[in-house]
Amino acid sequence: xxEKIDARGLSCPQPVIVTDRKMKELGRGVFEVLVxxxxxxxxxxxxxxxxxxxxxxxxxxxxxxxxxxxx
Amino acid sequence: xxxxxxxxxxRWGIISAGxxxxxxxxxxxxxxxxxxxxxxxxxxxxxxxxxxxLHRAALVQYIRPEIIGFVLGALIAAILFREFKPRxxxxxxxxxxxxxxxxxxxxxxxxxxxxxxxxxxxxxWNAIVGLAGLAFGIWIGILFLKSGYTLGRSxxxxxxxxxxxxxVMVVLLLFLLFAPQFGRTPEGTPTGPIFFSQKGPGSQxxxxxxxxxxALCVGFLAQRTRLCTMGAIRDVILIRNTHLLSGILGxxxxxxxxxxxxxQFKPGFSDQPIxxxxxxxxxxxxVLSGLAFALAGGCPGRQLFLSGExxxxxxxxxxxxxVGAGFAHNFSMASSPAGPGAYGPASVLIGLIFCxxxxxxxxxxxx
Numbered sequence: 019x020x021e022k023i024d025a026r027g028l029s030c031p032q033p034v035i036v037t038d039r040k041m042k043e044l045g046r047g048v049f050e051v052l053v054x055x056x057x058x059x060x061x062x063x064x065x066x067x068x069x070x071x072x073x074x075x076x077x078x079x080x081x082x083x084x085x086x087x088x089x
Numbered sequence: 090x091x092x093x094x095x096x097x098x099x100r101w102g103i104i105s106a107g108x109x110x111x112x113x114x115x116x117x118x119x120x121x122x123x124x125x126x127x128x129x130x131x132x133x134x135x136x137x138x139x140x141x142x143l144h145r146a147a148l149v150q151y152i153r154p155e156i157i158g159f160v161l162g163a164l165i166a167a168i169l170f171r172e173f174k175p176r177x178x179x180x181x182x183x184x185x186x187x188x189x190x191x192x193x194x195x196x197x198x199x200x201x202x203x204x205x206x207x208x209x210x211x212x213x214w215n216a217i218v219g220l221a222g223l224a225f226g227i228w229i230g231i232l233f234l235k236s237g238y239t240l241g242r243s244x245x246x247x248x249x250x251x252x253x254x255x256x257v258m259v260v261l262l263l264f265l266l267f268a269p270q271f272g273r274t275p276e277g278t279p280t281g282p283i284f285f286s287q288k289g290p291g292s293q294x295x296x297x298x299x300x301x302x303x304a305l306c307v308g309f310l311a312q313r314t315r316l317c318t319m320g321a322i323r324d325v326i327l328i329r330n331t332h333l334l335s336g337i338l339g340x341x342x343x344x345x346x347x348x349x350x351x352x353q354f355k356p357g358f359s360d361q362p363i364x365x366x367x368x369x370x371x372x373x374x375x376v377l378s379g380l381a382f383a384l385a386g387g388c389p390g391r392q393l394f395l396s397g398e399x400x401x402x403x404x405x406x407x408x409x410x411x412v413g414a415g416f417a418h419n420f421s422m423a424s425s426p427a428g429p430g431a432y433g434p435a436s437v438l439i440g441l442i443f444c445x446x447x448x449x450x451x452x453x454x455x456x
Contacts, residue, residue, distance in 0.1 A: 026242065028242055030320065
């Protein structure tokens with residue numbers, strides 16, 4: 019099971035901060051981030067691209083699940 | 090539609106939004122808005138506060154259609170692209186006072202971050218001091234964010250809750266168009282509750298339709314691209330990302346060229362329009378604003394665009410700014426071209442103390 023972060027309802031830029039913190043903590047691997055705005059998704063996608071993490075997004079009702087992976 | 094969605098989130102998308110603001114803000118000045126104030130969220134909200142009688146500074150009272158257009162343009166974009174998500178409940182009273190003090194800081198400097206960029210583009214070098222203060226304030230905010238500062242999560246709210254602020258904007262538009270005069274002076278002359286300046290910056294404005302259409306477009310573009318002056322500086326410092334910054338550079342470059350074309354570029358520190366050259370308080374005023382914006386998660390423009398998306402917390406921040414403007418003038422905290430107001434420096438220090446207490450005390454375990 020990959021680690022999961024619930025970043026729903028957090029103001030900008032907190033979803034990015036918690037994701038960045040997890041990326042640095044893990045170094046590599048897989049984890050999920052749950053967000054509820056397109057802005058948070060776009061910001062995390064840009065962070066992922068910049069830090070060399072692959073990202074997959076999945077719309078789930080009103081939420082967006084982001085799967086981040088670095089091998 | 091999908092291609093359009095993708096374009097807005099690209100670097101060229103945000104540069105386009107910045108260029109749009111940079112082209113049309115100087116044109117709004119050319120068409121009647123005050124100098125270096127084609128767009129200024131703080132000044133324009135201050136004028137609205139005055140028009141509603143929340144302060145009685147006779148030179149700065151007008152219901153600025155730009156503010157109305159920003160919110161409604163963002164609302165249209167959010168509905169069209171299915172991003173209208175009513176939400177709220179994340180420390181509203183703290184957000185109110187962050188907005189309140191952000192306005193105090195902005196009125197000590199005399200401008201929001203957008204006006205700082207426009208002042209720079211018009212040759213007002215005092216803006217450099219203000220922008221340095223803004224960046225310093227944001228940097229302090231980042232230290233708090235990195236150490237776990239949060240105002241807590243927002244939760245879903247009803248559709249009506251998300252529509253309240255846009256409805257208020259429609260009511261303001263009606264006040265602008267019909268300007269009711271219910272009151273009477275002792276001489277029997279109709280007056281208030283809507284006040285419009287007869288002279289000074291409040292009396293200077295572009296035609297209502299022109300301002301409204303441009304602002305609707307800005308609101309639409311900014312909602313789609315997430316244009317945010319505070320975010321631009323914050324992302325560079327925090328995650329070395331220049332995406333939002335490219336939008337800001339778009340504003341400055343386009344506005345600089347437009348000002349040259351329109352003969353509005355007047356370089357120097359002294360005798361700049363609606364500005365003063367007190368470096369210390371230009372700097373500290375914007376330190377306060379930058380810190381308050383960073384703690385609240387967006388510059389004043391961004392807060393309006395979020396309000397249009399149904400974000401009640403952003404709407405509370407914007408309301409705090411409007412109320413703050415009333416206090417700023419009633420309590421002699423706002424600056425004038427002569428320099429800071431009598432109680433401007435003291436109010437900036439109180440605001441900084443408030444923000445620092447918020448930064449240290451608002452924290453919870455995230456995720």
